[in-house]
Amino acid sequence: MSGGAFMAVLRRDLLLAMRRKSEVLTAVFFFVVVAALFPLGIGPELNTLRLVAPGVLWVGALLSSMLALQRLFEADYRDGTLEQMALSPTPMPLLISAKLLAHWLVSGVPLVLLAPVLGLQFDLSTDALLTLTLALLLGTPVLSLVGGIGAALTLGVRGGGVLLSLLVLPLFIPVLVFGAGAVEAQASGLGAQAHFSILMAMFLPAAFFSPFACAAALRIALE
Amino acid sequence: MLRVSNLSCSRGNKPLFADVSFELKAGQALHLEGDNGVGKTSLLRIICGLSPADAGEVCWHDKTIQQNATAFRSSLFYLGHGLSLKEELTALENLMSDAAVSGRSLSEPQALVALARMGLRGREYLPLRVMSQGQKRRTALARLLASQAPLWVLDEPFVALDAKAVDGLRGLLAEHVAHGGMALFTSHQPVTLTSSQGSSVNVQTYRLRGMA
Numbered sequence: 001m002s003g004g005a006f007m008a009v010l011r012r013d014l015l016l017a018m019r020r021k022s023e024v025l026t027a028v029f030f031f032v033v034v035a036a037l038f039p040l041g042i043g044p045e046l047n048t049l050r051l052v053a054p055g056v057l058w059v060g061a062l063l064s065s066m067l068a069l070q071r072l073f074e075a076d077y078r079d080g081t082l083e084q085m086a087l088s089p090t091p092m093p094l095l096i097s098a099k100l101l102a103h104w105l106v107s108g109v110p111l112v113l114l115a116p117v118l119g120l121q122f123d124l125s126t127d128a129l130l131t132l133t134l135a136l137l138l139g140t141p142v143l144s145l146v147g148g149i150g151a152a153l154t155l156g157v158r159g160g161g162v163l164l165s166l167l168v169l170p171l172f173i174p175v176l177v178f179g180a181g182a183v184e185a186q187a188s189g190l191g192a193q194a195h196f197s198i199l200m201a202m203f204l205p206a207a208f209f210s211p212f213a214c215a216a217a218l219r220i221a222l223e
Numbered sequence: 224m225l226r227v228s229n230l231s232c233s234r235g236n237k238p239l240f241a242d243v244s245f246e247l248k249a250g251q252a253l254h255l256e257g258d259n260g261v262g263k264t265s266l267l268r269i270i271c272g273l274s275p276a277d278a279g280e281v282c283w284h285d286k287t288i289q290q291n292a293t294a295f296r297s298s299l300f301y302l303g304h305g306l307s308l309k310e311e312l313t314a315l316e317n318l319m320s321d322a323a324v325s326g327r328s329l330s331e332p333q334a335l336v337a338l339a340r341m342g343l344r345g346r347e348y349l350p351l352r353v354m355s356q357g358q359k360r361r362t363a364l365a366r367l368l369a370s371q372a373p374l375w376v377l378d379e380p381f382v383a384l385d386a387k388a389v390d391g392l393r394g395l396l397a398e399h400v401a402h403g404g405m406a407l408f409t410s411h412q413p414v415t416l417t418s419s420q421g422s423s424v425n426v427q428t429y430r431l432r433g434m435a
Contacts, residue, residue, distance in 0.1 A: 008323030012309070012316075019311035019350075080305020087271060089297035089326040223274045 005090040006098045013102035028110045031064040035118040046123045053122030054132060054183035058176050061111045061136060065143045068107035070161050072151040086222055093211035100148050108140035131186040138199040139179040145210035146171050152217035224248050230279035232265050238434040239265055245429050252406040254414055257431035263409045267378050271301045297326055300372040302380060306363040310352040314338055314362045322369055329369050337368035356383050367395055377408040397424045
């Protein structure tokens with residue numbers, strides 16, 4: 001029964017994302033534009049481009065996922081869906097994890113898939129592209145999970161968007177440092193193993209604790 | 224059995240109501256009356272367990288709803304001001320996903336029957352954003368038909384419905400109560416419940432009085 005509710009929330013959120021294409025595409029398009037503008041701005045110096053590529057792509061991914069975060073619980077809060085989720089016999093953290101998974105599938109996965117294509121503009125080698133994609137694959141779920149806590153805490157607050165950025169961006173810094181660092185470590189011959197381990201070490205506790213933290217914050221918002 | 228004892232609630236420094244007590248047994252309906260702003264919605268939210276009360280407790284089968292959370296939630300159907308409907312989804316999709324979230328089994332034919340009974344035949348596959356306010360409320364009320372929950376808590380269920388839908392809803396409530404269900408609702412109009420067989424159901428009223 002619990003599994004059914006989890007799948008129902010996941011399916012509903014994915015279906016909604018399909019029907020509200022413009023919202024999803026805005027965030028993805030933002031990422032593409034940011035990543036595409038940098039090579040034009042910096043100029044065709046390949047060494048410089050290779051150097052800045054991981055940082056630019058990561059900052060682009062981070063800001064693009066910030067764009068999508070504000071809407072994570074907003075609509076459900078306004079139309080009463082969140083109340084029904086709080087009153088469901090299924091534990092609320094389970095339903096919230098379905099929402100977070102749907103959010104990552106919609107806002108994180110397209111970035112992971114697009115990154116290697118955009119990385120070509122920066123003349124990244126195949127190895128570097130692979131490392132970048134893997135790092136994003138491990139890092140973007142952390143952005144959704146940690147960002148979800150911020151979105152839940154700022155729900156219903158006036159000017160919540162700014163507050164959300166202030167709250168969440170500092171927490172994104174470690175992900176940015178180790179995510180972008182992975183490509184650099186790979187290029188310098190050290191290997192990206194350590195960086196991947198650290199990203200994984202951020203992902204696992206976030207995946208476990210974030211739904212509980214979100215549910216607690218949402219119950220406060222609903223009072 | 225739902226028992227509410229000595230509930231009080233305040234908003235900010237302003238007390239809303241105090242010492243609200245009543246009981247609702249199987250096969251009873253309770254109409255909650257009160258002026259605007261007296262705290263009817265707050266009371267219903269406290270009873271559902273969405274908001275905390277300042278004092279007092281709500282018991283479901285002799286255990287507080289906090290102790291008995293899972294059992295209480297699976298026997299509760301709550302319709303609030305937010306209808307919890309998604310504008311982009313069709314009426315049928317809304318009904319199906321809502322049933323799954325609240326842990327009820329609902330097959331597609333059952334959902335279609337429920338929508339048809341609420342007068343939405345032919346609108347099952349329309350997205351809600353093209354529907355009128357009344358049709359949206361009918362979709363929300365179709366969930367009542369699909370619900371097997373014994374306790375219905377309805378906040379202003381008669382709003383924005385035409386005369387025919389009001390009659391339909393009254394019949395629905397009467398039927399639910401006659402089958403041993405419980406209904407707690409707010410409304411500004413007097414409500415008499417008459418089932419489709421013509422037998423009328425007794426409705427108790429509780430008048431909520433403000434503190435000021």
